[in-house]
Amino acid sequence: MRPDLPDASKAVAVDVLVHGAQSRVQLAKKTGLSAPTLTRLVRPLLDAGVLVERDSVRTPGRGRSSVLLDVVADDYRYIGVKLTTESIYAVLTNLRAEVLASETLPEPSLNVPEVVSSVAGVVSRMAAKAGRPVRGVGVTVGGRVDKGETVADSPFLDWHEVPFRTLLAERVDVPLFLANDVVGLTLAQQWFGYGRTYRDFALLTVGAGVGYGLVINHEVVPTLVSPIGHLPVDPHGPLCPAGHRGCMTAFVTSRAMANTVSLARGRSTTYDEVLKLAESGDPAAARVVAEAAHAVGRAMAAITSLTGVERIILSGEGVRLVEIAPDSLHDGRVEYADGQASALDPVIRPMNFLEWARGAAVVAIQASFP
Amino acid sequence: MRPDLPDASKAVAVDVLVHGAQSRVQLAKKTGLSAPTLTRLVRPLLDAGVLVERDSVRTPGRGRSSVLLDVVADDYRYIGVKLTTESIYAVLTNLRAEVLASETLPEPSLNVPEVVSSVAGVVSRMAAKAGRPVRGVGVTVGGRVDKGETVADSPFLDWHEVPFRTLLAERVDVPLFLANDVVGLTLAQQWFGYGRTYRDFALLTVGAGVGYGLVINHEVVPTLVSPIGHLPVDPHGPLCPAGHRGCMTAFVTSRAMANTVSLARGRSTTYDEVLKLAESGDPAAARVVAEAAHAVGRAMAAITSLTGVERIILSGEGVRLVEIAPDSLHDGRVEYADGQASALDPVIRPMNFLEWARGAAVVAIQASFP
DNA sequence: CACTTATAGTTTCGCGGAGAAATTATAACT
DNA sequence: AGTTATAATTTCTCCGCGAAACTATAAGTG
Numbered sequence: 001m002r003p004d005l006p007d008a009s010k011a012v013a014v015d016v017l018v019h020g021a022q023s024r025v026q027l028a029k030k031t032g033l034s035a036p037t038l039t040r041l042v043r044p045l046l047d048a049g050v051l052v053e054r055d056s057v058r059t060p061g062r063g064r065s066s067v068l069l070d071v072v073a074d075d076y077r078y079i080g081v082k083l084t085t086e087s088i089y090a091v092l093t094n095l096r097a098e099v100l101a102s103e104t105l106p107e108p109s110l111n112v113p114e115v116v117s118s119v120a121g122v123v124s125r126m127a128a129k130a131g132r133p134v135r136g137v138g139v140t141v142g143g144r145v146d147k148g149e150t151v152a153d154s155p156f157l158d159w160h161e162v163p164f165r166t167l168l169a170e171r172v173d174v175p176l177f178l179a180n181d182v183v184g185l186t187l188a189q190q191w192f193g194y195g196r197t198y199r200d201f202a203l204l205t206v207g208a209g210v211g212y213g214l215v216i217n218h219e220v221v222p223t224l225v226s227p228i229g230h231l232p233v234d235p236h237g238p239l240c241p242a243g244h245r246g247c248m249t250a251f252v253t254s255r256a257m258a259n260t261v262s263l264a265r266g267r268s269t270t271y272d273e274v275l276k277l278a279e280s281g282d283p284a285a286a287r288v289v290a291e292a293a294h295a296v297g298r299a300m301a302a303i304t305s306l307t308g309v310e311r312i313i314l315s316g317e318g319v320r321l322v323e324i325a326p327d328s329l330h331d332g333r334v335e336y337a338d339g340q341a342s343a344l345d346p347v348i349r350p351m352n353f354l355e356w357a358r359g360a361a362v363v364a365i366q367a368s369f370p
Numbered sequence: 371m372r373p374d375l376p377d378a379s380k381a382v383a384v385d386v387l388v389h390g391a392q393s394r395v396q397l398a399k400k401t402g403l404s405a406p407t408l409t410r411l412v413r414p415l416l417d418a419g420v421l422v423e424r425d426s427v428r429t430p431g432r433g434r435s436s437v438l439l440d441v442v443a444d445d446y447r448y449i450g451v452k453l454t455t456e457s458i459y460a461v462l463t464n465l466r467a468e469v470l471a472s473e474t475l476p477e478p479s480l481n482v483p484e485v486v487s488s489v490a491g492v493v494s495r496m497a498a499k500a501g502r503p504v505r506g507v508g509v510t511v512g513g514r515v516d517k518g519e520t521v522a523d524s525p526f527l528d529w530h531e532v533p534f535r536t537l538l539a540e541r542v543d544v545p546l547f548l549a550n551d552v553v554g555l556t557l558a559q560q561w562f563g564y565g566r567t568y569r570d571f572a573l574l575t576v577g578a579g580v581g582y583g584l585v586i587n588h589e590v591v592p593t594l595v596s597p598i599g600h601l602p603v604d605p606h607g608p609l610c611p612a613g614h615r616g617c618m619t620a621f622v623t624s625r626a627m628a629n630t631v632s633l634a635r636g637r638s639t640t641y642d643e644v645l646k647l648a649e650s651g652d653p654a655a656a657r658v659v660a661e662a663a664h665a666v667g668r669a670m671a672a673i674t675s676l677t678g679v680e681r682i683i684l685s686g687e688g689v690r691l692v693e694i695a696p697d698s699l700h701d702g703r704v705e706y707a708d709g710q711a712s713a714l715d716p717v718i719r720p721m722n723f724l725e726w727a728r729g730a731a732v733v734a735i736q737a738s739f740p
Numbered sequence: 741c742a743c744t745t746a747t748a749g750t751t752t753c754g755c756g757g758a759g760a761a762a763t764t765a766t767a768a769c770t
Numbered sequence: 771a772g773t774t775a776t777a778a779t780t781t782c783t784c785c786g787c788g789a790a791a792c793t794a795t796a797a798g799t800g
Contacts, residue, residue, distance in 0.1 A: 212675075214676075216587075216591055217586075219587065221586055223675070223676065225680055225713065226671065226707060226708075228676065229708070230675075230707070230708045231675050231676070231706070232672075232705070232706045235604055235605070235606070244705070247706055302601060302602075302676060304595060305582075305596045305598050305601050306582070306598065306601070306673055306677055307584070307591065307676055307677055308584070308592050308594065310595055335602070335614070336600045336614050337596060338600045343595065343596065
């Protein structure tokens with residue numbers, strides 16, 4: 001976006017955005033650069049208005065006060081849009097990915113041109129509300145996205161090789177970025193969430209589907225070749241729609257859980273009702289929730305075994321299930337752990353559907369900052 | 371080892387070692403550097419004797435002949451030592467990790483001082499055979515190794531927090547490097563094996579134990595926090611010594627397979643006999659081998675799901691089992707694959723115990739080159 | 741055979757990023 | 771007022787890198 005800035009300057013700006021206001025000396029220590037270099041790197045950022053000097057803060061002890069450098073979070077706006085089969089979720093955020101406005105509208109159809117129109121519409125409405133220039137729009141979908149350009153394959157939308165970014169770019173006059181939905185959520189955790197401080201972490205989401213994101217060495221690892229949804233957990237569990245017995249999808253997706261409980265009770269039950277029933281002691285619902293939490297625990301153990309990553313974030317619209325059955329989660333984690341000091345406890349981050357849209361906004365923020 | 375060489379020079383030398391003799395122009399293209407820079411980077415390497423100019427080779431077409439740069443593979447020697455509970459395996463190699471001599475001796479006991487003595491002995495015998503200066507000794511063990519210095523925890527040797535490198539360094543006057551055994555094997559694949567050309571791959575070994583190494587972005591990812599050996603495959607499978615039902619250890623380790631077949635046949639059967647029986651159609655042995663191959667296939671699918679890595683190398687002393695039952699391996703891989711175009715076929719690399727020692731030698735080569 | 745074209749590698753030179761040392765700006769303690 | 775400590779800047783210099791020009795070598799061309 002600002003190709004004139006040297007790489008090192010960008011790294012400094014990103015550090016301030018991600019870790020908050022800091023003095024030049026602090027930044028120099030963290031990056032391993034010298035103080036003179038930091039002065040030099042920061043100057044163009046101040047000129048460009050990316051950073052500003054905040055009032056100098058006194059630290060206990062003597063010496064000159066340090067001047068904190070901070071980003072200007074509210075000069076520009078970003079828009080995030082997440083597509084699902086039923087709805088389009090959109091948020092307007094500032095540079096810190098704080099949500100300032102949001103909109104949910106029903107997906108008109110899965111017909112590509114209609115979706116393009118709907119998204120263009122919601123983007124222009126959000127832009128109208130922005131009051132500031134919009135720096136970028138991020139759009140995320142479930143499924144494989146190729147080079148930020150094409151929806152290579154989305155089983156949910158039933159799209160294949162759709163050049164969605166280009167199609168939408170004809171209708172939106174703001175820089176546009178396309179990505180996978182879980183990648184967006186992972187990037188959001190990496191810059192503005194739990195992953196901020198760590199070089200390695202994994203993100204596991206449960207809800208309508210099962211999502212999985214992985215960061216190793218501060219970089220998102222592309223893990224979409226074969227999705228986690230069909231990771232086998234217990235070959236004697238229920239059947240998923242794809243015909244796999246006891247895979248993650250069969251155990252933890254909202255629809256699978258609601259179906260199983262509906263069958264057991266002999267009447268239609270929603271996912272939210274399943275959770276409520278489980279909490280109030282209904283045996284069928286409690287068993288389904290426990291099995292789901294157990295499956296999540298097993299998946300966590302497998303993630304740690306195969307990636308070495310100990311820090312795992314659990315999230316997604318359905319994540320409350322693990323809070324209802326923490327013991328089952330724990331059992332699933334340690335069952336096969338061979339006495340090894342068990343890994344760190346997961347961080348549970350509750351989430352609504354708009355978080356997906358926020359993840360999309362972060363795609364735009366990361367791509368267009370500074 | 372040669373701290374005077376700039377990083378970029380080292381990278382060039384490594385490229386020549388790993389990918390073979392190349393001209394300066396080829397190297398410039400690959401590294402993205404300019405021709406003048408390459409001339410400059412190569413000069414100190416020629417002065418130091420790390421690289422030499424081979425006779426210029428004519429390529430079809432006009433223009434000046436290019437001069438190939440190559441490493442001098444036989445000026446120095448490296449020694450690799452792998453410790454197991456029963457034996458010590460040692461190899462003498464050149465810079466290309468080609469084995470020139472080897473020795474296997476029974477492990478005297480698992481008593482640390484005795485092992486130190488034995489290793490010091492075998493190292494001095496190998497060094498005597500070397501005929502050239504020995505540049506480094508690599509030692510690998512199963513279990514967690516901390517900072518190349520301490521055997522933090524090795525269930526096999528029953529060692530805990532043993533500062534093995536320092537203890538051994540008092541008896542060996544050559545630079546000494548300590549690492550985990552699977553890490554060594556992974557490094558060997560990365561520089562001298564299948565992984566040479568790829569930025570991401572995984573290594574899965576079967577034999578006395580189950581080993582797993584992972585390379586992402588050309589870097590080895592530490593995956594030892596919770597080992598793969600207890601990855602659950604089928605909760606209704608056999609029991610492993612740690613009490614897990616149907617984990618990898620229970621299915622694929624040589625001892626587990628030999629035990630199961632011994633029980634079924636009512637008489638003691640070795641692993642090699644199990645393979646022979648399976649090949650000749652013995653139903654019990656064939657079933658055990660098929661189940662093991664199936665377990666390996668499931669593990670491969672899980673690796674791809676959770677790491678995104680499609681290239682997987684199968685190896686280890688027991689790897690022949692997957693060649694006996696390729697269909698079961700395939701079933702395990704695709705069973706839960708959800709129709710996704712199945713990943714690449716695994717590369718099967720047969721291996722004997724000395725390969726472990728060669729992996730140890732590569733630890734020394736990587737650490738002390740150039 | 742001289743001349744052109746093509747490719748490999750080197751030399752020269754200048755730019756730009758980085759730190760060491762010295763300098764300036766503040767603040768607190770004595 | 772003088773001393774000490776910390777933050778930030780200026781000055782100077784070093785060093786890695788590539789552009790441009792140049793040398794070396796080989797093959798085609800009339």
